[in-house]
Amino acid sequence: MPAARTKLAALTALAAFAGAPLPTHAAVTDAAGDYLATYTGPQAGDLDLLEVDAALGASEVGFRAVLNGDVGTTAGAFVAFGVNRGAGTAGLFQLNAPKIGAHALHDAVVLLRPNLTGTVVLIGAGGALTFTSLAAGSISVSGDTITGLVPLSMLPTTGFAAADYTYVAWTRSGSGSNALVADFAPGSTTFSATVPEPAAWGLMILGFAACGGALRQRRFLAAQVA
Numbered sequence: 001m002p003a004a005r006t007k008l009a010a011l012t013a014l015a016a017f018a019g020a021p022l023p024t025h026a027a028v029t030d031a032a033g034d035y036l037a038t039y040t041g042p043q044a045g046d047l048d049l050l051e052v053d054a055a056l057g058a059s060e061v062g063f064r065a066v067l068n069g070d071v072g073t074t075a076g077a078f079v080a081f082g083v084n085r086g087a088g089t090a091g092l093f094q095l096n097a098p099k100i101g102a103h104a105l106h107d108a109v110v111l112l113r114p115n116l117t118g119t120v121v122l123i124g125a126g127g128a129l130t131f132t133s134l135a136a137g138s139i140s141v142s143g144d145t146i147t148g149l150v151p152l153s154m155l156p157t158t159g160f161a162a163a164d165y166t167y168v169a170w171t172r173s174g175s176g177s178n179a180l181v182a183d184f185a186p187g188s189t190t191f192s193a194t195v196p197e198p199a200a201w202g203l204m205i206l207g208f209a210a211c212g213g214a215l216r217q218r219r220f221l222a223a224q225v226a
Contacts, residue, residue, distance in 0.1 A: 027053040028169075030185035032068050038098040039182045041173030045069020046114075046144070047077055047182035052169040054081070054193035056162060061155065061193060063110060064147045065169055065185075071141045072114030076174045079146055082106030084166045084190065086159020091123065093178060100178050103188050104168045107158055112139055112148045120154045166190040 030049045041047065048068035055062040065079045082088075088105035109121040118134035132154055139148045152162060168190045171182045 027051050027064075028186050028191045030183070030187065034187065035182050036100060036184070038100055038179055039173075040179040041182060042074055043182075044074045044077070044173075046071055046073040047171045047173055049079075049169060049171055049183045049185040050144075052081075052167075052185045052191075054167050054191075056165075056193040056195045057152075059152050061150045061152060061165075062147065063112065063150065063167075063169075064145065065112070065171075067144045067146070067171070070144055071146045074173060078111055078113045078172055080170050080172060081110040081112070082168045082170070082190075083108040083110065083155055084160070085155060085157050086165075088166070091127070093181075096178055098178050100181055101168075101170070101184055103186075103190065104170065104184060105166070105190060106168065108155055110148060110150055110155075112146050114141060114146070116141065118148050118150075120150060122156075163195055164192075166192055 029051050032048060032050060033043075035043050035048065045068040049065060050068050051064075051066040053064050063081050065081075067079075082104050084105045085107050088107045090102050090104055091106065093099065093101035093104055107123045109123070111119040111121065116136075116139045118139045120132045120134065122130040122132075124130065134148065134150065134154075138150065139146065141147075155162075155165070169185045172180050173182055174180045
C-alpha cells in the first residue's frame with residue numbers, strides 16, 4: 001500500500017477510534033463570482049475561490065482550497081498559495097502589467113494542480129527562483145476541493161517563525177501574464193495558518209476534506225431553495 005494511503009488509513013482509524021468531532025478551524029471565505037477586473041480568461045467555477053485555509057503541523061503545512069466548481073474543469077487551471085516566510089513582496093504582481101495583488105506578499109509559492117502534481121517555488125534574492133516538486137501522494141482532489149501537504153523543510157524561514165508565516169491564495173487559468181490570475185482569497189489581505197495541538201493534527205487534515213463536502217452541501221441546498 002502506498003505510504004500516503006497508509007497514512008490516511010491510519011488517520012481515519014484514529015478518528016473512528018477516538019470518536020471525537022473533527023477540530024474546527026478558521027477558514028477564509030471568499031465571495032462567489034468575484035473575478036478580478038483585470039482577468040481575461042474563462043470565468044469558470046474552478047477558477048472561483050470560495051474558501052481557503054492552511055494548518056501548520058510540527059513538520060508540514062496543509063493547504064486547502066474549495067472552488068465554485070469541480071477541480072480540473074478548465075484545462076490548464078491551478079491553485080496557488082503564496083507564503084510570506086519573512087521577506088515577502090508582491091513581486092511580479094506589481095512589477096508586470098496589469099498590476100494586481102498589492103496585498104499578496106509572498107516569498108514562496110505552493111502550486112497545486114488538478115493532475116495531483118505540485119511544486120514549491122522559493123523566491124530568493126534578486127527574484128531568483130528555486131523549483132521543487134512535491135512527492136507523489138501530497139495532493140488530493142475531491143469534487144470542488146483540492147488539498148496539499150507540504151513538508152515544512154521545503155518552506156525554510158526568511159525571517160519569520162513558521163507559526164508567523166502568512167498566506168494568500170489565487171487561481172490561474174494558465175501560467176504567464178497577470179491577466180490570467182482569476183481570483184484572490186482573501187481579496188485584500190493575508191491570513192495565518194491554524195496551529196492545532198499535535199494530537200489534533202491528523203483530524204485537522206481529515207477535516208479539510210470534510211469541510212469541503214459540507215460547503216458543497218450548503219450550496220446544493222441553497223440551489224434547491226432558490
